[in-house]
Amino acid sequence: MVRIKHKGRTAYFRAETEDDRVMSDVGGKAYINGNVADLFGGISYSDSFFVYGNASIVDVPAADSVTIHAGGAAKDVLEEHLRSEEFFVHRIQEVAEVRGSLVEFTVNEMSPSAYSTLRVTDDTDIEFTEEPVEPTPTAPGDGGASGGGRSGGGGGRPGEEDDGATVSIDPTVPSVNFEDDVAGLDNVKETARMLLALFDQDVREDVVDMYGEEFADRGGGMLLYGPPGCGKTHVSEAIAYEAKYNAGIEEQYGEVTFLEVRGSDIQSKYAGESEKNVAAVFDRAHSIAQDGFAVLFFDEIETLIPDRSADNLQRHERAVTNAFLQEMNDVEDNLFVIGATNMPFTIDPAASRRFPIQQFIPQPTEEVMAEVWEKQLTSLPNADEIDFERLGEESVGYTPAEVADRILGSDVQRELVRSVVDGDPQEVTTEYLLARVEQTDPKTIRQFVTSVRDQVDELEGYPQLREYVEAQADELGVNVHGGTGGSALGDLLTSEED
Structure with a gap:
């Protein structure tokens, strides 16, 4: 499963990779069928195009109903296939491999209409129509909904025949709890x-x-x-x-x-x-x-x-x-x-x-950082052997995002993938993770405190944030009105240069 985001719209697809190797996200390619381009109102080479490989089926809402024109295809066979595969439908011309043959069909309508992608289930009401209705690609961000008010144009420049808006958003099913x-x-x-x-x-x-x-x-x-x-x-x-x-x-x-x-x-x-x-x-x-x-x-x-x-x-x-x-x-x-x-x-x-x-939303304590590690590593087969409390103690000063992205999502992931490719899987132990922590310096909090230290007097209405900045500045040796009280700022500048 992949999640594609472009021009403010998000859609989900099942896709086959060219090979079964785990590839880095640098230099990878995604080949997009013209019908998929229609879903985004065309591909804009001036806008970012993201392909994420970490999508989950729970991210795709179930369809209440879909209306389909299937031409000469056997409707009962196609319907059975769509339900059994929990097929992802979009308001474009689709192609499904049914019993070894490619079957083309057009999704004329689907509900709820606010989403770009819906999942066919056993409870989905499927209606077949005899007359084809060419689905009009909706403007980026309207998610397929009718109406849409001033957000319907999107992508234009002032003076063009639209409302001048250049931002759009798609609804998603919340998956973080x-x-x-x-x-x-x-x-x-x-x-x-x-x-x-x-x-x-x-x-x-x-x-x-x-x-x-x-x-x-x-x-x-x-x-x-x-x-x-x-x-x-x-x-x-x-x-x-x-x-x-x-x-x-x-x-x-x-x-x-x-x-x-x-x-x-x-x-x-x-x-x-x-x-x-x-x-x-x-x-x-x-x-x-x-x-x-x-x-x-x-x-x-x-x-x-x-x-x-x-x-x-x-x-x-x-x-x-x-x-x-x-x-x-x-x-x-x-x-x-x-x-x-x-x-x-x-x-x-x-x-x-x-x-x-x-x-x-404060910087986490060591107890909370221990929870962060545990939530991030819960899928490890030896998770019950990891000393999360010790990891929490040693990672105070880091943010949860730094643990997830810089340590686990970058260094550790790269090493684990390499170990699998080389045929010598790495065992993930407490000591292994602690070594990764020691090889990385936290910098998010230092950068933040340094950037806001001169505005401390403006934090009167936010006492918790003021106390936090003053405490962090004191710990880092950074004077809250400029200057330093130690070598922490020099360490920070070195870290930023690195």
């Missing part, structure tokens, strides 16, 4: 669960009856802030997962979907385009939420809502903040907005008030 994927952060998890409980009408009515409307106010959103790499994105998706599977929201609202967009993806160098992108994202979220419940997540949100009183702010940057504030005024009950930032002190105060629930 609090229990299995988010270590520590018990207070954050509890806050999220209690907030989601207010979307249960019975719970909300009881709170209103006992304590009044003010204590039943859900607000329009939540802000997650803290040092980078410590789990803000994971927490946001886990909140969507909690809403979908554990909070009973789907029973009352309908399908729960997760939409993620980076603030930097919305920004544009063209005048007026960033504001249109903000509107397009919210229009997309509103459209999807009409038939269910949507969690809209903005990463790097500080780039969208900078403080309008800042002297160095440009006019178009103030316009983007204004556009975002206007959209947040119209957030309905079935749309929940989450923002994540490393630098909350740069956010416009009025925009900050749009996020009444604000949660600090």
Whole structure:
């Protein structure tokens, strides 16, 4: 299974590799059929094209219904094949190998329509039509849904016959959950669960009856802030997962979907385009939420809502903040907005008030780092022999992202793959992992503290972050108002140069 992301759209496919070797992601090739290109509204060579090999079948929503034109193919045989294979369908012309023969068919309609890819199951209602309907490739990001408001154009430049928006997002099924994927952060998890409980009408009515409307106010959103790499994105998706599977929201609202967009993806160098992108994202979220419940997540949100009183702010940057504030005024009950930032002190105060629930996501303690290691290595056949507590102690100062990406996802993965290719599999032991930790220096926190040390006085409204930065600066020997109190900054500069 592969997940393809291009021009803001995400689709899933089953694919055959050219050979069975494990290849690095450098220099690899993906051959795309023309029909798949249609799914993305054509391939743009100026936009990134990502192919991920770590997709799971649980990422692909089950189809409630599909309408198919199969031409002269035996419909009962094709239907049996689609169900038995849990075939992935898209609103394009498909080809399936059925009993040794290639069968072409066209997917005219599919439901739920918000997704680019759906999975046929035994419960899917399959209807065959006699007349072919050429599926019109939808604009990037509309996910196949009808309508789509201002996000329908996408990809154009100002002056072309579209709305000028150049950003689009696809809904995904949340797969990250609090229990299995988010270590520590018990207070954050509890806050999220209690907030989601207010979307249960019975719970909300009881709170209103006992304590009044003010204590039943859900607000329009939540802000997650803290040092980078410590789990803000994971927490946001886990909140969507909690809403979908554990909070009973789907029973009352309908399908729960997760939409993620980076603030930097919305920004544009063209005048007026960033504001249109903000509107397009919210229009997309509103459209999807009409038939269910949507969690809209903005990463790097500080780039969208900078403080309008800042002297160095440009006019178009103030316009983007204004556009975002206007959209947040119209957030309905079935749309929940989450923002994540490393630098909350740069956010416009009025925009900050749009996020009444604000949660600090701290750097993990050694106990939490032990959990991080355990969650990352749970699939090892000898996981019960690994001393996770010792790994947690020795990796204090690292972020969970550094463990997952720089140590396990880079160094260890490369060595394990090489050992398999060479026919001499490496045993993963506590000592082996500790050696990998010793060969790597943590740098995310050092870089963050160094970059924000001069803004400590601006953290008055964020006492937890202020205390954290001051403590880390003291430990690293970095003066919070500039300069150094030791050699830590010199070590940092050496690390960055390396």
